[in-house]
Amino acid sequence: MAKTAPRPTLRDVADHAGVSVISASRVMREAPNVSESLRVRVKVAATALGYTPNRIAGSLRGQSSDLIAVIVPSMSNNVFPDILDGIDAAFQGSSLRTVLGMSRYDMAEEEAILRDLLSWNPSGVIISGLEHSAGASEILSGLQCPVIEVMDSDGEPIDTSVGFSMSSAGHIMADHFVERGYRRIGYVGAWGERPARSRKRRLAFEARLAENGLSLVDHQIEDAQSSFATGAAGLTTLMSRSPNIDAVFFANDDLALGAMMHCHAHGIRVPNDLALAGFNGLDIRDGITPRLTTIRSPRAEIGARAGQIMLDRIGGRSDAERGRIDMPLSFLPGETT
Amino acid sequence: MAKTAPRPTLRDVADHAGVSVISASRVMREAPNVSESLRVRVKVAATALGYTPNRIAGSLRGQSSDLIAVIVPSMSNNVFPDILDGIDAAFQGSSLRTVLGMSRYDMAEEEAILRDLLSWNPSGVIISGLEHSAGASEILSGLQCPVIEVMDSDGEPIDTSVGFSMSSAGHIMADHFVERGYRRIGYVGAWGERPARSRKRRLAFEARLAENGLSLVDHQIEDAQSSFATGAAGLTTLMSRSPNIDAVFFANDDLALGAMMHCHAHGIRVPNDLALAGFNGLDIRDGITPRLTTIRSPRAEIGARAGQIMLDRIGGRSDAERGRIDMPLSFLPGETT
DNA sequence: CATAAAATTGGTAACGTTGTCAAACTCTCA
DNA sequence: TGAGAGTTTGACAACGTTACCAATTTTATG
Known part of the structure; x- marks a missing residue:
């Protein structure tokens, strides 16, 4: 012993x-x-x-802990693991460390976790989204350390944000649908559009269609979490309500792929009878035929960039970036539209 | 301001x-x-x-930090995010906090991260796998705090392990293949079988086939990371080398599903021409027809159990579990075998 | 009411490190 | 050889909290 x-x-x-x-x-x-x-x-x-x-002792005396509070809503889809991966990659070889908090898409919980993590004297905070509870926003605004909000870039950051534009995503896909000549367009989302990010995307999509003289014929937001099954269910409901839809934009790839398989199984030809497009650009898309049309969200890149900015800021580099940083989306055309 | x-x-x-x-x-x-x-x-x-x-100050004086070092190899498949999710769920409402380290499947890196995390005086360590570098094993053995090794249960834990048996997984699927009457059986893995876990599964699978008078006709271990595309590629290579194989066990669901789609696209009937089975029981499997035969690994349950044991141990509960804890696997029969 | 026991409060000294300042030492150059 | 500058080392005090023990107050008991 x-x-x-x-x-x-x-x-x-x-x-x-x-x-x-x-x-x-x-x-x-x-x-x-x-x-x-x-x-x-x-x-x-x-x-x-x-x-x-003993870094605990060092932090107490030295004031800066080198702990970075990272608050994400969940681990269930690939989005936040990819972001954590990017952050960790940036921190490799540095003295920064991730302390994790999971809000489970609950703003009150997010605030509670934030308070708790602050008791560790973090040297920085990376938190997902631009929308927080009033209390959380107030706390974040008052913080002396860098605060980086990740994922979203359609709004004003408290300090610095690294993300992509939901509006832009909506516009890209609307333009594509218009260009392809689809006329009766639908949308399928999941989980009551939590977090609000996905709603922004849908509204921008709808607005851009309107600019082109088209309207979003129908949309169906499922309550269940995103999955192949949810995508199939959402499409079924949508089509039963609006049978003559010719193209559907899904809130993410899982939903779209699920719908695609449903179409295969029910003799609906994609894209001839129905065009489908997703969002996120997950790896699963590779190898599935026909290849899904989607938009790749730069998840690991967001994490890496946020991590790098955190390093620069903490290292006191004067050229460290601040403000809203918009990461580019890539449109990935496939054979489903 | x-x-x-x-x-x-x-x-x-x-x-x-x-x-x-x-x-x-x-x-x-x-x-x-x-x-x-x-x-x-x-x-x-x-x-x-x-x-x-200020928990930093409290930890310094009070000796116990309530920080739990969690070291996982990656975030790229669903396995470790699910485990983190389970751990976090267990820690909800407690004062324990996860400090994250990512080893990227590199044992030397794992050891370095371990050393670094120990400088935070963690109250406990949760680390994946039972195999570590000599240095890491020595450090872990000397630790005063609870050390819980997660995922694997085919070996002796340093302190406590929560996982499932790779051998058992191999046996379950071998028995199923035997029962179904498949005679010429193959195996496809990925990423050089890192970590060693998956190799154990394959060897147990092979051994059980042998007990039943069958041999593993061929196996193909791809170098690339698991993905649909890798699964398709692995199957292609395997079949070109051993064309008369009638059933294949894949190291995970991603590979198996990729192979399945490849079969669809190339007119290979599943399971009539070729039977396929995966491992992990990921959600993606839902909604894909035919439904994949697989074995569900209890990932979130492992995380939750490990988290709970950590809580009990740190809370000084005398009935806290110790030693090797084997979590049950569930065989999920589908229509691909 | 006196006295013991229990409950409540406070003082002091750590925990292991690092910032600040001062002392000692070395070297350069006149 | 001595002044001045630069380098190297050390002493001390803090960082914010809690463990330990002592002092004080309250309550219970005969």
Whole structure:
């Protein structure tokens, strides 16, 4: 059994090396003005004792914790895991660390998590979306540390935002549908359009159709979470209500692919009888024939960019970006429209 | 603009309430032996000042940080997001917090992340898999805090493990294939079988076939990450090498579904010409016809159980579980076998 | 009412680190 | 050789909290 050997402290390292605590501290954090001989002696002692710095103590004294509070609504679709992946990639090799909070699409919960995470003195906050509870907005506005809102870019950030434009997404697909000559267009969403992001996309889509003399014939928002099954169900409901629709824009790829499979199974030819398009550009789309028309959202890129900006800001770089940063969407034409 | 109002401390709250710092501390952490009147006075002062406790300071003095280091290899398939989801669900309402590390399937990186996370004095560690670098194993063994290894249960945990048996998964599917009467069986994996988990599954599958007088005719391990496209590619290679195979077990659902779509597109009837089975039981499987035969891995359940055990252990509950905890797999028969 | 026991409050000293300042040492150059 | 500048090292005090113990007040008991 392991004995209860207490973790060595800087004091132990200093004693072992025959130097003062503060000198050991300087060596460990690579501070300037340390002689080579002292540096080596301390390093040797640290290795011999298996010293690991105590960042809790360092944070208390040093004021900056290097912990970054990351608050996302969920892990259930690929969107937020991809963002976390991007953030982590940016933090690789730095001293920043992600402390995770999951709001489960509940603004009150988001606020509670934010409060809790702030008690860790984070050096920065990355939070999803531009819409928060009044209390959360107030807290975020008052923060001294960088606050980066990710995903959305159709509004004013509290500090800095990295995301894409839902309106732009709606416009891109509306333009495509118009260009393709579809006339009776529908829309299928899921989960009561939470978060509000997807609604913005639908409204922009509808508005752009209107500019082109077309109207959104019908839309069906399912209550269930996005899935193939939900997509099929949404399409079924929509078509039973408005049978002569010739093209449908879905809130995401899962829904669209589910609908596509439903069409296959029911002899509805895509895109001849019905055109389908999705949103997100998930990898699952690869390898499914016909290839789905969709718009790729730059999820990992958003995470990486947000992470990089956080690094720059915390590193005190004067050229660190601020304000609203709009990441480009890529239209991925497929064979379903 | 927000002025640089320093965050109020316990000292401020105590002064405002006219009590001592330590009394304020007691109230804030709901310690016993505090009169109602004092409690109310402090609470009022705390609210008035917008006090947020500084957990960094608390952790330094109190020794336990309530930070839980969670180390996963990636976010790219649904497996680890689901586990994180489960962990977070268990931590809801508690004071435990996830600090995230991502090893990118690299054991050296895993060890580095572990060292880094330990500098935060975590109250516990949740790490994926039972196999770690020698250095990481040594560190984990020496830790005073709970260490829970998740996903795998075919080996001895350092402290406690929550996972499922890869062997059992292999056996379940082998038995199913035998029962169905398939004779010429193949296997397709991806990404060089990293982590080693999937290899265990394949070997157990092969061994069980052997017990039934069958051999694994051929197997193809792709280098690329799992995806529909990789599944299709793997199947193509396998079939070109061993054309008379009549059933294939895939390392995961993505691969199997990709292969299935490939079959659809190339007039290979499933399961008549070729039977396919996957592993994981991802939601995408719902709504795809024919429904894929697979085995559901209890991902969120593993996360939730690990989180609960962590809570129990840290709460000092004597009935907290220890040792190897095997979570049941569910065989999900579909129409592809 | 006196006294013991229990409940409530406060003082002091850490926890392990680093910022600030000062002391000591080294080197350069007149 | 000595002044001045630069480099290297160290002492001390803090960061905000809580553990430990002592002091005080309240309550219970005979």
